[in-house]
Amino acid sequence: MYIKSKTMKLNNSDSIPYLSYNSLSEIKFINHAFTTRLGGVSEGEFSSMNMAFNRGDNPDSVTENYKRFCKSAGFDFESLVASAQDHNTVVRAVTSADKGVGIYKPRDMQSVDALITNEKGVTLVTYYADCTPLFFVDTKNKAIGLAHAGWRGTVGRIGEKVVKKMGEMYGTDPADIMAAIGPAISVCCYEVDKPCADNFLALDDLDTDKFVFPKNDGKFMIDLLETNRQILVKSGVKEENITISDLCTNCNSDLLWSHRATKGHRGTMSAFMCIV
DSSP: OOOOOSSEEEESTTSSOEEEEHHHHTOTTEEEEEEOSOSOOOOGGGOSOOOOSSSSOOHHHHHHHHHHHHHHHTOOGGGEEEOBOSSSOOEEEOOGGGTTBTTTBOOSOSOBSEEEEOSBTOEEEEEESSSEEEEEEETTTTEEEEEEEOHHHHHTTHHHHHHHHHHHHHOOOGGGEEEEEOSBOOTTTOEEOHHHHHHHHTOTTSOGGGTEEEOTTSOEEEOHHHHHHHHHHHTTOOGGGEEEOOOBTTTTTTTSOOHHHHTTOOOOEEEEEEEO
């Protein structure tokens, strides 16, 4: 399989494929990956690489998907720590003591949409199917973060909260962060109603003309990726250190899970990152 992208690479396309960022792949002390919908053992509407335990899939199949994916992308299955996403903005710092939570151990928190760590060998795992993944790497102090930014998390400035929390926990200077945004549903496909759009228009310290686009029918097209980019820049991340995915989940629904494309009958993708 071939993808048309200037920012991302499709790896192991003939077996258990995964995406990686060209920019983040240059950072030698991390491993990162983003799953596709291909290469797993799940069946039916979850076919085949579903990473979510909470959508009705056979949990044994999901576990097998994790094991196969980890082997393909170079992660230790025992090292995984998962989020507990509810479209909020809670940022959790995790350590080796948290390994297995949400994967082969029960969730111990009910609201976690972002994970950070500065420990080697702790793999962060977050979930997506149109919402925006945010990757953070402190290249100086060697700390990392992953965040799930749906529209609520985006307008709640979860990206800013991750930058702040990394500063508090690890002494991260925003200027040292390399960040990546996406893959997510892009402005070409993300139509919302006025009540939703009003939340974006209320971000009045940002240039809303670049991410809120009115339509003639009273609806709006929203650019989640650009909104998150502006929030990161406002947080002190350098513009030149931010990479935005050029893969829309809805446009590439043969490769990526999209809630809109499947009308909710879907599996879920995951972002992975660890310090090696």
